[in-house]
Amino acid sequence: MDSAVFTPQAAFTLGELEAKFPPRNLPDGARVTRFGPSPTGFMHIGGLYTSLVSRRVAHQSGGVFYLRIEDTDKKREVEGTVDLIVSSLASYGLSPDEGEIADGQEIGAYGPYRQSARMPIYQSCVRWLLEQGHAYPCFASAEELQALRDEQAKRKVQPGYYGSWAIWRDKTEAEVEAALAAGLPFTVRLRSTGGRDERVTLPDTIRGDLEFPANQTDVVLLKADGMPTYHLAHVVDDHFMRTTDVVRGNEWLASYPMHAQMFALFGWTPPRFAHISPIEKQDSGSRRKLSKRHDPEASVGWYMEAGYPKGAVTEYLLNLIDGRFEDWRVANPGVSHEEFAIELDQMSRSGALFDLAKLDSVSRDVVGAMSAKEIYDAALVWASAHHPDFAVRFAQDAEYSQAILDIERHGERPRKDIVRWEQLPTDIGYFFDDRYAELLGEAQEAFKALQPPAPAGLLTKVAADYDPALDRDQWLEWLRDLGLGFGYAPNAKTFKAAPDQYIGHFGDLAGVLRVVLAARRNTPDLHEMMQVLGKVRVAARLSAAVDW
């Protein structure tokens, strides 16, 4: 029978494909890796993780990292996902060297890079398999397949389409013709060659040699709609795209024998495999994969909304990949994390638990190392997308905004209170007069609750005498002096030594000013804060509070 019936879109011989997609001309040792997401409406943090590993492995070796869209399941496909994937990768500095770089636009000589556009290639390969007798059409319906599984469950045998359970494996040509004539839908299946006691070895880059029973299942290669399954597409694409290292989740471990068999049948040398463990999450005692349904932090979008700096997410991921990154970071402050080399064979075999506290800590350090300008730029981008009100305020006077961010950021030990941009509106909102007006109620309440209460005349005096030109030491001396006149001890020690002689100490005085100026007790350095607010604002706020 003419196998073209089952592969109507086949257009090439294997030889033609070999010529069309020749081995890459790369330096010795160069690795070609890829990221192959399915566009199902979501960009998983695990995808970022895998891409980070893959891209680095490729680039460290002078190789190529490409993006391949695995859109062979049109039922699950969600429009707009490709865009999301492309832009997510781009914003974390993980853009591919080949593949889709913008919606519908791709670069590279090994494409197309969307599997749905590669039908002629897959079908050509399957046609060859059919001709060699390594594949056959299967007309079994979903119901028949289910009945098969039920029977297997009843008899307590291995479930699956294999051996004598593979009902269409040995049908006669006449039976196939009849099914075809009846217009029954069909799939094309692999005619498995795996022996009963045969074993195959997977030389995994991360895990070392792993042994499995050889594949015995007549897996589906071409679905009823003519699309390839993952298994076929993986083998064909990674061969013709000349992938040298397949980096993928360890959920694929069990299907390796299937893939190995296909590579062998085609006569192709399989790539190296590195099966990485997914990021997991603690869930009432046990752990499980970070799931798109239950865990918001599984989505890359979550990190964007929270306003984690891009570098923080990357460095956290780097941390999971190799804990020595931390030591490297300490030894190489200011160096781009791009410089840190990843070694596949050093990766952890067990899955890492997602740790928000650790991410926050990494982020604190990353933000701590940024300049006010860098923070301003990144935070403004975030605010424009996620907090328009704040964006307006923040953008109005860029110089003022940056001065706010620069408080305690210019010395040896920068402030590390910012973890994500999301905090900014509440943390520095009081610097802006319109926002401060909204906080007035809170300020008054806190002011009234002050212990000891602010002495009469204090605010007026500070408002009148404050000189922004004073440097830190002069300011301290001035304010201590001034406070002494109102009964505040110059420091806590003095106060403790003679509590009856004072109403409080310098810290209490600073507290009064903080509450009035910022509507809160915890603010950055008061001296710098007042300088940034400026004489006019300071005086206005203090004077207005005299009547509270």
Added chain:
RNA sequence: GGCCCCUUCGUCCAGUGGUUAGGACGCGGCCCUUUCACGGCUGAAACACGGGUUCGAAUCCCGUAGGGGUCACCA
């Protein structure tokens, strides 16, 4: 259930026959201090269990247990 993978402080990672089992996050204490952060010092905290091999085991071997993955015309 079959097959496969994994197992060092709560978490992440070091440690590949001889270490007081190390670092980081988190947590506690102390110090610094105008609050909050920062920083410094310090403390509690782990080799899943049982057998071997060995003068000696977190490290090698065999079991057991626990956790995870996979057995689709989803990837």
